[in-house]
Amino acid sequence: MSLTNINVRGYHIDLYGHVNNARYLEFLEEARWELLDKTVDRDKWHRQGIGLSVVNININYRRPAVMGDRLEIKTTLERIGRKSVVLKQVIAKTGDRRLVAEALVTFVIVNMKTLQAIPVSDEIRAELTAING
Amino acid sequence: MSLTNINVRGYHIDLYGHVNNARYLEFLEEARWELLDKTVDRDKWHRQGIGLSVVNININYRRPAVMGDRLEIKTTLERIGRKSVVLKQVIAKTGDRRLVAEALVTFVIVNMKTLQAIPVSDEIRAELTAING
Amino acid sequence: MSLTNINVRGYHIDLYGHVNNARYLEFLEEARWELLDKTVDRDKWHRQGIGLSVVNININYRRPAVMGDRLEIKTTLERIGRKSVVLKQVIAKTGDRRLVAEALVTFVIVNMKTLQAIPVSDEIRAELTAING
């Protein structure tokens, strides 16, 4: 589990006075990098020529975030399959914990040369399972 | 049905050499504005104080788009419920038609003052049904 | 003076493997909001119906920032004229302090209703001068 904090700024806001729905995907990516910094040996992944590739994002927008909001993104491991990994990312307002958005983000492990998906090895499984630990 | 063309440029590309997954949501929004320009009387919506609010995006990333790609986004009406509207948006490479991404985007009609969802009126239903016409 | 930290992430990077030049302007805006949070009573500005409007940005790109870089943005007041305010913003790599970019950002104070520039009052002058204090 990893927590990432975002302050909503003027450039995050769109025509409707709310954080734009594309911007949330940058917030989620920010949170995933922070998570990976803490849990995964990215140098080793790089040496092994493997990486993560997003294949699906399913995001529910629950409540608009507005200028000045402080957001907290909680990222947890939802499940690991034979070839795919699902993270759950929940964005809430810091303080009153009201839900802003929640997303399931599905990855595959890819060979960075061929960009083909490869099975999740036991080693990677252990590394990713530690996310919730 | 509406077609929008996008040329993939250097600023769309991320670390992996592909269009970043957040950027696709801007491409989809671009395509929806183009669709609305053609099918909906936005001045009337504005006078009536109603608008669209995205409540869910479910996007599959099928194949990376890279620098220089020309993309075509096809937007169609998937279904209209009592309180929600679903658009289907398919992004393919112009020319060989290879699929890049496909998304279902779910909206509700909202009262712009209260931001509460309101039922889809017959008038709006007719206007949106014309999208596929 | 205000310091803002940014971690360079995959979505900041463009075709060339560097932070895209447009993205730096978001980094600079982020730093300015952080500065304003600390030095300016924005509620009062809001009640008085005044705001800041950027009229010029002059940015030198000195050295590319790449994935994984940690950046530090130092924002200082460069000068206050009768109708304009200039901030200096310097982006350097955290650690070895190597210069990445430096910008002068010129604002005017505007009446938020008319969007016309108004003279910098003594009160605002004092508030902004405190930035370097």
Next chain:
Amino acid sequence: MSLTNINVRGYHIDLYGHVNNARYLEFLEEARWELLDKTVDRDKWHRQGIGLSVVNININYRRPAVMGDRLEIKTTLERIGRKSVVLKQVIAKTGDRRLVAEALVTFVIVNMKTLQAIPVSDEIRAELTAING
């Protein structure tokens, strides 16, 4: 000289109801790619291992662009020095031609391997001079 058209959409707009100042740099980059598509043999540049690197952007924001505006970006060659090239990019509202922003964008030609600036060769000078032709 090259003309690029942009329709201002909801996701371009920020807290102030105007196109955000960082977004203009994406508009300018879009216009430069369109220009390069027409005037430069990028495959040849790629084979020769040379590229363009932005070293300075000086942009004046003259008048806000708002939702629904149609913008036209005119890009011209301002000057070529021994080691640098300056493009002028003017953004105006389509129709009444009111000025929105104008920028000088300075590049150097770089060896893509070393990222060091190299002198502008006669061949490149001829290619870039044709921009205004």
